[in-house]
Amino acid sequence: MLADTWHLFNKYMIITMRMPLWSLFTLIQPLIWLLIFGQLFGRFVGTTNYMDFMVPGILIMTVLFGSSWSGVSLLREISAGTVDRMLVSPVSRVSIVLSRVLHSAVQVIAQALVILAIAWSTGSSITMNPIYILLAMIVIFLLGVGFAAISNGFAITLQREEPLVMIGNLMTLPLMFFSSALVPKAFMPDWIQYIAMANPISYAVESVRAVLTDTVDMNTYMIGFAVVFVFAVATLTWAVTAFNSLRD
Numbered sequence: 423m424l425a426d427t428w429h430l431f432n433k434y435m436i437i438t439m440r441m442p443l444w445s446l447f448t449l450i451q452p453l454i455w456l457l458i459f460g461q462l463f464g465r466f467v468g469t470t471n472y473m474d475f476m477v478p479g480i481l482i483m484t485v486l487f488g489s490s491w492s493g494v495s496l497l498r499e500i501s502a503g504t505v506d507r508m509l510v511s512p513v514s515r516v517s518i519v520l521s522r523v524l525h526s527a528v529q530v531i532a533q534a535l536v537i538l539a540i541a542w543s544t545g546s547s548i549t550m551n552p553i554y555i556l557l558a559m560i561v562i563f564l565l566g567v568g569f570a571a572i573s574n575g576f577a578i579t580l581q582r583e584e585p586l587v588m589i590g591n592l593m594t595l596p597l598m599f600f601s602s603a604l605v606p607k608a609f610m611p612d613w614i615q616y617i618a619m620a621n622p623i624s625y626a627v628e629s630v631r632a633v634l635t636d637t638v639d640m641n642t643y644m645i646g647f648a649v650v651f652v653f654a655v656a657t658l659t660w661a662v663t664a665f666n667s668l669r670d
Contacts, residue, residue, distance in 0.1 A: 423514040430513070430521035431528075438529060448491075449533055452484045456541060474548050477541045478631040479603030481534045481558070482623055483594075485565045488533050490593040492526040492570040493577030493586055500581070519574055519665050523658060526573075527566035534562050547636075554633040557643060561650055565626045568654040569593060575661035603627045625649040 456476070496519075499505050508518055538555070541548065549555070576589050598604065600617045601624040607615055618624040629646020632639040 423516050423520075426514040426517035427521045427524070430517055431524050434521060434525040435528070438525070448487050449484065449536060451487060452480050452533075452537060453540065455483060456480045456537065457544065471547065473541070473544070473546045474635060475606075475631070476604065477538070477546055477548050478558075478627050478634055479598070479601075480541075481537055481562060481630060482565065482601075482603055482627050483598055484533050484537055485530050485562055485626075486569060486594045486597065486623075488530040489526045489566045489570040490573050490590045492522060493573035493575070494583065494590075496522055496574050497577040497581070497583055497586060500577070515666055516662050519571075519578075519662050520658070522574055523567055523570040523661065526570035527563050530566035531559055531563055534559065548634045549636070549638075554638065557633045558630045561626055561629045561643075561647055564647075564650045564654040565622065568622065568650065568657045571654070571657035571661040575657065575664045578661065578664045597621060597623045600624075601627055622650060622653045 459476075496505075505518065509515070538548070542550070572593065573586070573590065577586055580586055600614060601621050602610075602618060603623060607618070610618065625646040626649075627646075629643045629650065632642040632646070
């Protein structure tokens with residue numbers, strides 16, 4: 423299973439490197455939020471440096487835009503018969519899903535590093551400590567695994583692109599606004615705060631923010647890490663189970 427996952431992962435990475443413009447295209451909206459809305463919202467949100475506050479939220483937005491569409495390519499391979507040809511080969515069924523999910527998560531890490539570089543170049547003072555950046559990337563990777571698994575799981579279950587696109591839209595901006603990615607919790611109405619408590623995006627943002635700001639809070643980081651880890655394991659298990667049950 424591990425060998426099959428590695429070979430399929432390499433195949434998808436080669437495809438991505440042959441079409442780098444697609445990866446850059448998914449960065450357009452997060453960059454718009456970073457460069458334009460960061461300047462606009464900074465006048466209304468009561469933080470000393472809104473750019474530093476917003477960067478972790480933009481990193482998580484990059485995860486959503488980069489991984490929530492992962493299932494579309496799987497759905498197209500199913501429709502083209504590519505997956506059926508894999509199933510009659512000795513390839514592990516788990517690796518078919520796992521390789522795609524890992525590919526999406528690694529791709530998101532590369533995009534997040536680009537966002538960080540642009541944030542630094544535009545005056546953000548978030549930490550450049552490689553240890554804390556690594557900790558933030560671990561949470562981003564796990565969140566990418568979680569949402570890529572959800573996307574692939576729905577692709578397998580629905581077998582149609584239209585509802586999958588609708589679900590992808592519901593996994594982006596609504597989840598962002600029901601979290602502390604863009605505004606502090608104190609600015610949220612009480613009912614949104616309650617929703618945010620059940621939103622993995624909130625825990626991921628708080629976790630990343632806890633290690634990228636000047637005052638590192640490892641307790642907040644570990645709570646967010648634990649929630650995102652459980653979220654990633656649960657969604658990946660569901661996606662693999664959905665694939666196995668569909669093909670049995």
